Amino acid sequence: MIIRSTCSFLLLLLFALPSTLWGQYTEADWKERDKWMKTEFLLDLMGVEQGNKVADIGCHEGYLSMHLSKKVAESGRVYAVDVRSDRLENLRENAHKRSLGNIVTILGDYDDPKLPERELDMVFIMDTYHEMDAHKKILQHVKSALKPGGKVMVLEKLKDWVRGKSRETQVASHSLSADYVREELKQAGFTIISEIEDHGKWERENDKQMWVIVAQKP
Template identity: 55%
Template sequence: MEKLFKPVLLFVFILSPLWGIAQYSEYEWKERDSWMDVAGIMELAGIEKGTAVADIGCHEGYLSIHLARKVGESGKVYAVDVRQDRLDKLKENLKERNLKNVKVILGDYDNPKLKENSLDAVVIMDTYHEMRDYMEILKHVKKALKPDGRILILEKFKHYTRNKSREHQTDAHTLASKYVKKELEDSGFKITKEVKDFGKWNNESDKTIWILVGVKA
């Protein structure tokens, strides 16, 4: 799971002490494409040619590589993670695909180390629930975004944790959108889009994907 910069660039960012747990290794990416609506994520995050975007919690680069191809040579992807071994594998994956528009960043658990006012978008996919210093991270993300920049948070919700506390849910590696919505608003973001059912994680009926999109208030 994972963290991001400039010329109309793309930033996908995911952070947490356990950033590697919910992402998949490269050999599983093809199967993941069958149930993950990557094109829909790109549209909601406003990703296009020339975008500067950060992928926080990038793991081995599943989303970062999709983003790199979408933004093209005129865009930029900042792939952030807290584990060097994951980033080393990402570098190999980028080299194999001859992708040169991705900057790999080793972030801290409370700081994705992104340049201020440089990003059009930040994506935190299946990583936010692992973040212990989430308010501090959101503060850094807000600073890194341009005035009209977007943050997109995607999580899978495990139905059996419904009505449980935030701590109970994060211990189960899941999180309800109601908690994140309040945290985004308290951090100075305005929610512009909420998708309550973005499909089923890994086609498992008890794991519903939700998305929140916000901009600086």
């Protein structure tokens, strides 16, 4: 009887959790995310246009990939990369529902997004860079995949309680400072061309500040 009551309580607790804890990347949240992440502004900042070849690293179920697909149109291509095949399957279903045929899904490795060499105009790494233990290797792969003059955008959130802490402490809280990423991009041979120190609040939560860095391959 005690076991049954405990199981029932845990199930109720699970379904009572905010959707952002276990569904922030699902299709149901996409329209709201357009607003708080200012997605159209970010795409305009990068200059995404018809015919571009772009990559979305850490694509999850395809939120950004769908936006990019529409922007680059039929003459362009979107490489959607994730390390989980179930997410890529969901992305393919989402793309099929929208009749988007210019998205190529890639099951990447944790240290290699497996992108084509010297083919891409832009790479987007949105709320994913902090998960990359092998960030130095990945940045080199990104650099190799970009054409000369190609750009990479990194968007992250910095949580108030880890501000000024070590990189390890920030990463453990699924957060990261722009200071660390800026230096890592420079060390990888990129030139910083644009920064937004405060892009708003991640999921409208006051203790999670978004920042954006755009860097360019020489």
